[in-house]
Amino acid sequence: MTAAVRTRGLRKEFAMGWFRGRVLAVEALEMEVKPGEVFGLLGPNGSGKSTAMKMILGLLRPTSGEAEVCGYRAGTMAARRQIGFLPENPYFPNFLSGAELIRYYGKLSGMGGASLERRIRELLDLVRLGGEAGHRRLRTYSKGMLQRAGLAGALVGDPEILMLDEPTAGVDPAGSREIRDLILELKQRGKTVLFSSHLLEQVEDVADRVIILHRGQKLREGRLDELLTRKNEWEIKVEGLPENDRKEMRAWIEKRGARVVGEGAPRERLEDYFLRSLPEEKRR
Amino acid sequence: MRGCFRRILAVAQNTFLEAVRQKVFAVLLIFALVLLGGASYFAEFSFQEQFKFLKDLSYAAISLTGLLVGLLGAAQLIPGEIERRTILTALCRPLRRWEFIAGKFLGLAGLLAGMVGIMALTVWGLLGWKGLQLMGGEGADSAAIWSEAMDPRLIQAGLLIGVKLVVVAAIAVFFSTVATSTTFVIAMTLMVYLIGHLQSVAREQWLETGEAAHGVVRLFLAAVSFLVPDFNLYNLIDEIVAGNMVAWHSTLGVVGYSVVYVIILLAASAVVFEGRDI
Numbered sequence: 153m154t155a156a157v158r159t160r161g162l163r164k165e166f167a168m169g170w171f172r173g174r175v176l177a178v179e180a181l182e183m184e185v186k187p188g189e190v191f192g193l194l195g196p197n198g199s200g201k202s203t204a205m206k207m208i209l210g211l212l213r214p215t216s217g218e219a220e221v222c223g224y225r226a227g228t229m230a231a232r233r234q235i236g237f238l239p240e241n242p243y244f245p246n247f248l249s250g251a252e253l254i255r256y257y258g259k260l261s262g263m264g265g266a267s268l269e270r271r272i273r274e275l276l277d278l279v280r281l282g283g284e285a286g287h288r289r290l291r292t293y294s295k296g297m298l299q300r301a302g303l304a305g306a307l308v309g310d311p312e313i314l315m316l317d318e319p320t321a322g323v324d325p326a327g328s329r330e331i332r333d334l335i336l337e338l339k340q341r342g343k344t345v346l347f348s349s350h351l352l353e354q355v356e357d358v359a360d361r362v363i364i365l366h367r368g369q370k371l372r373e374g375r376l377d378e379l380l381t382r383k384n385e386w387e388i389k390v391e392g393l394p395e396n397d398r399k400e401m402r403a404w405i406e407k408r409g410a411r412v413v414g415e416g417a418p419r420e421r422l423e424d425y426f427l428r429s430l431p432e433e434k435r436r
Numbered sequence: 437m438r439g440c441f442r443r444i445l446a447v448a449q450n451t452f453l454e455a456v457r458q459k460v461f462a463v464l465l466i467f468a469l470v471l472l473g474g475a476s477y478f479a480e481f482s483f484q485e486q487f488k489f490l491k492d493l494s495y496a497a498i499s500l501t502g503l504l505v506g507l508l509g510a511a512q513l514i515p516g517e518i519e520r521r522t523i524l525t526a527l528c529r530p531l532r533r534w535e536f537i538a539g540k541f542l543g544l545a546g547l548l549a550g551m552v553g554i555m556a557l558t559v560w561g562l563l564g565w566k567g568l569q570l571m572g573g574e575g576a577d578s579a580a581i582w583s584e585a586m587d588p589r590l591i592q593a594g595l596l597i598g599v600k601l602v603v604v605a606a607i608a609v610f611f612s613t614v615a616t617s618t619t620f621v622i623a624m625t626l627m628v629y630l631i632g633h634l635q636s637v638a639r640e641q642w643l644e645t646g647e648a649a650h651g652v653v654r655l656f657l658a659a660v661s662f663l664v665p666d667f668n669l670y671n672l673i674d675e676i677v678a679g680n681m682v683a684w685h686s687t688l689g690v691v692g693y694s695v696v697y698v699i700i701l702l703a704a705s706a707v708v709f710e711g712r713d714i
Binding site for chain 1: 528713
């Protein structure tokens with residue numbers, strides 16, 4: 153099966169100007185994203201995530217190595233037809249309305265006429281910008297609304313692959329949850345999602361596989377459950393066991409040469425608690 | 437091919453819409469007010485002098501306003517999009533870079549054409565109004581006044597101003613594909629604009645000095661002669677405004693010359709922009 157995205161020995165150096173040398177942004181990146189997969193590019197700021205994405209999009213030319221999108225060389229028209237892109241910050245022409253933004257991107261993707269207008273309505277409903285909101289200028293949108301408008305713009309050409317650069321950065325927990333839900337919905341529809349993030353706890357909920365980058369180099373790669381599972385530990389969650397029985401259970405464990413490494417009442421994640429505290433209409 | 441035109445048109449429409457929504461056309465209102473103010477002076481002169489003054493003032497104002505809008509607009513086109521990073525969401529689509537350049541340029545050319553057109557119509561309206569005022573005077577030669585007011589040669593002048601501005605915009609587009617700074621683009625374009633007014637002097641020097649001149653000097657003169665458009669050609673505008681006859685074939689010759697320059701500049705812009713990291 154052709155990989156959705158494949159890179160081989162991808163490397164990017166930036167010239168810093170006359171007599172100031174060069175800086176290495178990405179070094180020998182090998183990566184393969186399978187169709188239908190949600191793939192995370194993780195790493196701190198300056199680790200090369202956005203540079204790698206830009207090379208896959210054809211916005212930056214690799215110093216060496218190559219990238220392919222659905223079997224097409226990155227940057228070619230055929231490759232770009234397969235991709236929808238949401239940039240890190242809402243870099244959109246803010247003199248347009250939400251609907252006009254999607255229409256503009258639709259036309260750039262070669263669409264037009266009644267089918268484009270139908271698609272605009274569908275997408276505005278999908279990202280919950282239908283009605284009056286879709287006809288307001290982008291400069292009046294909140295960050296979350298801008299990200300959703302951008303997501304609709306990325307989806308307008310019905311691309312096979314969606315590339316999201318830090319999609320939840322600067323978005324509040326409710327907006328962040330919405331974007332995650334949308335990613336999962338797109339996965340359900342068979343789309344491939346490649347996204348970058350430095351917010352690791354958010355990646356955990358959606359990514360099938362991840363790559364961890366640091367200073368342009370790949371540190372780790374794999375399925376999240378493989379990377380995060382501590383194979384020599386076992387965890388049981390118990391409800392309604394009195395203290396005496398717990399003591400007895402600890403003794404039973406120690407008698408068999410094992411050691412209790414952690415114990416306690418499970419804690420809810422702050423994000424879940426925060427969302428649960430909001431009134432129903434604010435959660436969505 | 438249809439998809440290509442559709443994409444270019446989408447970029448052009450967006451560029452035009454941006455300018456309109458950023459109130460560029462408010463400049464036109466100021467222009468009209470300045471003209472109306474200017475038109476009420478010098479009533480003590482003869483009608484020929486009044487018309488000449490009005491035409492001089494109007495066409496100088498059209499040129500200057502158009503030059504400012506064209507220069508600032510073109511300098512903002514690509515560096516502005518790179519600065520705001522809106523270019524990322526456009527160029528990641530199935531849009532060729534030359535299509536983006538062509539769309540941006542056409543949007544700006546459309547804006548300039550619209551502005552020059554509206555301003556020229558305002559001038560015509562004003563000349564007509566002035567003509568009617570003067571015709572109402574005692575012993576006025578109505579036929580002479582009306583022919584002076586509704587001079588069809590002003591269409592030629594408007595056309596020449598339009599193409600001159602489009603050439604300036606194309607120069608700015610070229611510099612905007614190599615630079616990231618708006619100031620650099622404006623400075624370089626103005627420099628070429630000024631050299632363009634001296635281009636004929638450089639060409640004559642190059643042709644006349646022959647082998648006598650130093651190699652580097654000859655090379656510089658040749659480069660200026662070939663690379664920089666001759667902006668003196670557009671001096672036909674002054675001839676027209678002064679009331680002299682200018683043949684249509686001369687005007688169309690200058691239009692053709694401008695079109696060739698614009699095509700060369702856009703092709704060079706596309707080549708430079710193709711290899712640029714965004």
